Amino acid sequence: MNEEITIDTVLRTNIGDSRPNRGKVRDIYDLDDKLLIVATDRISAFDVIMTNGIPYKGIVLTQISRFWFDFLTGDVEHHLISDDVASFPKPFCDHPDQLVGRSMLVKKVEVLPIECVVRGYLAGSGWKEYQQDGTVCGRKLPAGLKQCEKLPELIFTPATKAEVGEHDENISFERCVDVIGEETAGYVRDKSTAIFEKASKYAESKGIILADTKFEWGRVDGKIILIDEVLTPDSSRFWPADKYQAGRDQESFDKQFVRNYLESINFDKSGPGVELPEDIRTRTSDKYIEGYERLTGRKFEP
Numbered sequence: 001m002n003e004e005i006t007i008d009t010v011l012r013t014n015i016g017d018s019r020p021n022r023g024k025v026r027d028i029y030d031l032d033d034k035l036l037i038v039a040t041d042r043i044s045a046f047d048v049i050m051t052n053g054i055p056y057k058g059i060v061l062t063q064i065s066r067f068w069f070d071f072l073t074g075d076v077e078h079h080l081i082s083d084d085v086a087s088f089p090k091p092f093c094d095h096p097d098q099l100v101g102r103s104m105l106v107k108k109v110e111v112l113p114i115e116c117v118v119r120g121y122l123a124g125s126g127w128k129e130y131q132q133d134g135t136v137c138g139r140k141l142p143a144g145l146k147q148c149e150k151l152p153e154l155i156f157t158p159a160t161k162a163e164v165g166e167h168d169e170n171i172s173f174e175r176c177v178d179v180i181g182e183e184t185a186g187y188v189r190d191k192s193t194a195i196f197e198k199a200s201k202y203a204e205s206k207g208i209i210l211a212d213t214k215f216e217w218g219r220v221d222g223k224i225i226l227i228d229e230v231l232t233p234d235s236s237r238f239w240p241a242d243k244y245q246a247g248r249d250q251e252s253f254d255k256q257f258v259r260n261y262l263e264s265i266n267f268d269k270s271g272p273g274v275e276l277p278e279d280i281r282t283r284t285s286d287k288y289i290e291g292y293e294r295l296t297g298r299k300f301e302p
Contacts (some may be wrong), residue, residue: 007216008055008302009041011082013098016091024049025058025234029092030108034081036092038103039229043276043284044089045258054255055285057302058102060292061232067296068230076191078226079106079218101302107229109218115159115168116188118196119185121211123237123250124146125170128156137170148211148239149246154196156189159214187224190218199231206294208253209244211237233291250287253291257284 004011013020013027020027024044029036039061062083064077082088082105085096092099119126119136126136127147134141137157145151158176159168177185192215200210213236216228220276229235233254242253261280262269276284290299 006228009042009053010038010098010102011042013040013095013174015095015098022097025061031105033091033108033282035108036088036103036230037106039268040102043255043258044075044273045262046269047270048267048269048273049119050258051275052281054258054276054281054288056300057285057288058131059302060300061229061234062102062104063300064292064295065229067218069226070106071202071277072195072198072226072230076195076226077223078230079220079228081105081107099232105196106223106227107220108216109220109225110195111161111216111218112162112184112188112224114176114185115161115179115216116157116192116215116217117157117170117212118192118215119151119212120196120200121148121150121209121237122146123211126212129170138172146247148244148250154193156193158185158189158190164283184224189218190214191224191226195226203238203295204241206297207241208248208291208294209239209241210240213237233288236290238295253287253294255284264268 005248015029019028020029025040027038027040031051031157036064039197041055041057043050043054043057067081067146067153069078083103085103086093122130122145129136130141136155139155142152156173157170158173159170161168173185173189196210196213197213201223203210213231215226215230218227238253239250255281258276267274290298
C-alpha cells in the first residue's frame, strides 16, 4: 500500500496513469467532461500545507458537503453526480481504499474566478480591516462593533481566487462586476446570501453559529451552478452557540488547534509546512468530527 495511505489518513492519491491537480487539500482528476474530486487529509494553515495530515478530515469534509447538497436540493443546482465509488469509471472504481467516503464525481464547469464570501459576524480579515478603517471590503460599517459581533445585516464580500501558496484578495462588489459581469455578479451574490440565510437558520437549530462562509460557482450548459465544497469547516466559521461571546475569539469546529500550535512555535507562515504533534492532530480531528455530528445529527462512522 502507498506509504501515504493509512487506515485513518490519506495524504495523496495516485490512481492509474492519471496525475491529479493537487490543491491544498484536494486531488482533482480530469475525466474529460467530468471531474473526480478527492478530499485528502492534508491540512493547510496560513496557506501552507503541513507535512502530516488530520485523521478522517477528508471524509468529514466530503460528507458535510454531501449533507448540504442534499439539504439545498430545490434551492440551487449543484455539480455533484455521485459519491458511490462503485459507480465511478475505471480505474477509479477499483480503488476504494483511496476514495470511499472522500470522493465525488462532479460535472466539469467553467469556474467563476471569484470566491463568494458571505459574512454574518465580524471576524477574520473583516475584523482586521474594520479595526483599521471601519470597513469590510471597502464597505462602511457602524462604529463601535466588537470582534465577532453579529453584523447588522449579512454582507457579501467577494474575493479573488489565489494560486496555491498565495492569499485570496478581498475586493469590492464593483470589482466583482468588472471580473464576471453585472448579471452574473448579482446572481451569485443573491444566491450565496439566500443559501447562507437558510443554512444559518438550520445551524442555529443545532446549537451552531454560522459566522461566515465562502461559496464557489461555475457555469455549465448556460447555467450557473454551485460547486466545490459547501459549508464545511474548511470554508466556513462554525461556532458553538452556547460558548459564544462577542469581543473575543471564538471556539470553532475547524483547524484552530493547528493555527494556535503554529503560533506557539512562531511558525513564519511561509515555506514548507511542519510536522504536527499527535495530540494536535487528534484534537483537530475530534473537532471536525464533532462539527459533522452536531450539524447532521449522524454518528460519524468512517
